[in-house]
Amino acid sequence: MQSQFHVLITLLATSVVGILSAAVNAPPANIDFYKLYDNPEAHIGIRDRRTTRERISAHGYPAEHHHIVTEDGYIVGVFRIPYSHKLQNQNEYRPIVLIQHGLTSCSDAWILNGPNDGLPYLLADAGFDVWLGNGRGNTYSRNHTSRSTEHPYFWRFSWHEIGYYDIAAMIDYALEINGQGQKSIHYVGHSQGTTVFFTLMSLRPEYNEKIKTAHMFAPIAIMTNMENKLVRKVGPYLGHQNSYSLLFSDQEIVPYNNILLSMFSNLCEPDQMLRPVCENALGRLYSNGRVNMSAMPEGMATHPSGCSANQMLHYLQEQQSGHFRQYDHGPKKNLEIYKSEQPPDYPVENISSELHLWYSDNDNMAAVEDVWALAERLPNRELHRMEDPMWDHGDFALNMEVRKYLNEPVIEIMKKFEEANKEM
Ligand SMILES: *[C@@H]1O[C@H](CO)[C@@H](O)[C@H](O)[C@H]1NC(C)=O
Ligand SMILES: *[C@@H]1O[C@H](CO)[C@@H](O)[C@H](O)[C@H]1NC(C)=O
Numbered sequence: 260m261q262s263q264f265h266v267l268i269t270l271l272a273t274s275v276v277g278i279l280s281a282a283v284n285a286p287p288a289n290i291d292f293y294k295l296y297d298n299p300e301a302h303i304g305i306r307d308r309r310t311t312r313e314r315i316s317a318h319g320y321p322a323e324h325h326h327i328v329t330e331d332g333y334i335v336g337v338f339r340i341p342y343s344h345k346l347q348n349q350n351e352y353r354p355i356v357l358i359q360h361g362l363t364s365c366s367d368a369w370i371l372n373g374p375n376d377g378l379p380y381l382l383a384d385a386g387f388d389v390w391l392g393n394g395r396g397n398t399y400s401r402n403h404t405s406r407s408t409e410h411p412y413f414w415r416f417s418w419h420e421i422g423y424y425d426i427a428a429m430i431d432y433a434l435e436i437n438g439q440g441q442k443s444i445h446y447v448g449h450s451q452g453t454t455v456f457f458t459l460m461s462l463r464p465e466y467n468e469k470i471k472t473a474h475m476f477a478p479i480a481i482m483t484n485m486e487n488k489l490v491r492k493v494g495p496y497l498g499h500q501n502s503y504s505l506l507f508s509d510q511e512i513v514p515y516n517n518i519l520l521s522m523f524s525n526l527c528e529p530d531q532m533l534r535p536v537c538e539n540a541l542g543r544l545y546s547n548g549r550v551n552m553s554a555m556p557e558g559m560a561t562h563p564s565g566c567s568a569n570q571m572l573h574y575l576q577e578q579q580s581g582h583f584r585q586y587d588h589g590p591k592k593n594l595e596i597y598k599s600e601q602p603p604d605y606p607v608e609n610i611s612s613e614l615h616l617w618y619s620d621n622d623n624m625a626a627v628e629d630v631w632a633l634a635e636r637l638p639n640r641e642l643h644r645m646e647d648p649m650w651d652h653g654d655f656a657l658n659m660e661v662r663k664y665l666n667e668p669v670i671e672i673m674k675k676f677e678e679a680n681k682e683m
């Protein structure tokens with residue numbers, strides 16, 4: 260579900276929150292939307308209350324919900340399918356896999372396709388110990404040891420911190436809780452789930468030793484050739500440090516709620532200005548049976564899942580600068596933090612782990628040229644170009660043939676690695 264549709268909804272949400280806070284001339288909104296919309300008396304509900312754990316359990320699989328505290332005090336919610344009830348392999352060696360979602364998404368995205376096609380289920384049935392991460396700020400990770408979500412400081416993070424702190428904490432935690440003395444894991448990320456991996460592995464290279472194989476679906480780092488029209492349109496305004504981007508920064512981007520959805524459908528009415536944008540977004544998503552429509556209701560019930568505006572801003576900065584580099588706070592603050600007026604590039608040359616880049620021709624977020632430009636700088640990578648020329652950003656999650664063309668080949672690579680490097 261990490262599609263153009265989400266980017267659109269998220270950007271709409273950003274502008275609405277921004278416009279509202281500008282209108283009342285208040286500091287950027289620090290309203291707790293969960294409290295506001297989670298009133299059981301009201302007609303609108305924040306979301307279907309079933310968690311990833313309950314959705315997995317409903318299919319008969321064992322499922323766990325863990326709360327992991329990061330070095331900087333955030334508490335992230337992570338789900339686990341520890342073994343397969345079909346294999347009854349709870350006492351056998353089960354290699355760890357960590358799976359990380361994209362922007363405005365969450366762990367639910369991976370299980371939408373159900374046990375026959377969804378990657379976490381297939382991995383569990385192939386004998387793996389499966390972990391589903393949630394980055395700080397999304398539905399499952401709105402918690403902190405001391406900071407309230409109503410304080411703007413809570414939202415002062417981008418995907419940089421998700422990689423640097425959250426993913427690092429998840430890897431260490433999974434290695435410990437698994438209890439089989441494993442020293443390294445397999446990793447899968449989609450979209451932002453790849454960006455956070457590149458961030459962590461380039462800045463904390465010691466974590467590369469904890470990776471067996473890593474699979475990047477629609478890798479996003481360099482964004483020079485990205486074709487997403489909306490991003491290209493707002494980039495020039497919000498992709499730089501200025502009064503617009505300051506107004507938007509450090510706040511929560513609204514998670515799923517019916518007001519937003521109805522606003523979205525209103526904006527898409529035939530006589531509305533944004534109609535062409537909507538048609539483009541929805542048209543792609545629902546086009547000629549490529550996408551699993553049966554998974555749509557669950558997708559809608561769980562997405563978008565909320566994030567910090569700074570994650571969007573950081574991406575817009577990358578798109579504008581052509582660099583894969585740290586957050587731009589403006590020259591003065593950059594000098595304080597980075598000791599240079601420009602933010603430093605992520606040293607992706609230092610990512611030594613075995614990387615598999617899964618990319619496609621029709622991805623309007625991860626352009627082929629950008630994937631190649633990144634690949635040139637990665638010392639240990641293999642490129643996997645999707646055969647289908649129509650394969651797009653959302654297909655990595657919801658294509659009808661995702662099992663055959665993506666999930667099975669990925670699992671095959673992991674199994675081969677395990678065969679060749681038996682830890683026990
Ligand atoms: C589509 O999603 C439904 C609902 O989760 C699932 O039952 C079905 O197996 C999926 N089909 C494919 C081809 O992914
Ligand atoms: C936040 O984390 C604390 C400590 O783990 C826990 O007691 C509390 O219930 C959590 N709050 C929410 C809203 O998840």
Ligand SMILES: *[C@@H]1O[C@H](CO)[C@@H](O)[C@H](O)[C@H]1NC(C)=O
Nearest residue numbers: 461462463464605606608609
């Ligand atoms: C990346 O590797 C180079 C060469 O080994 C080293 O000089 C540099 O400090 C490394 N960067 C980081 C962030 O570790």
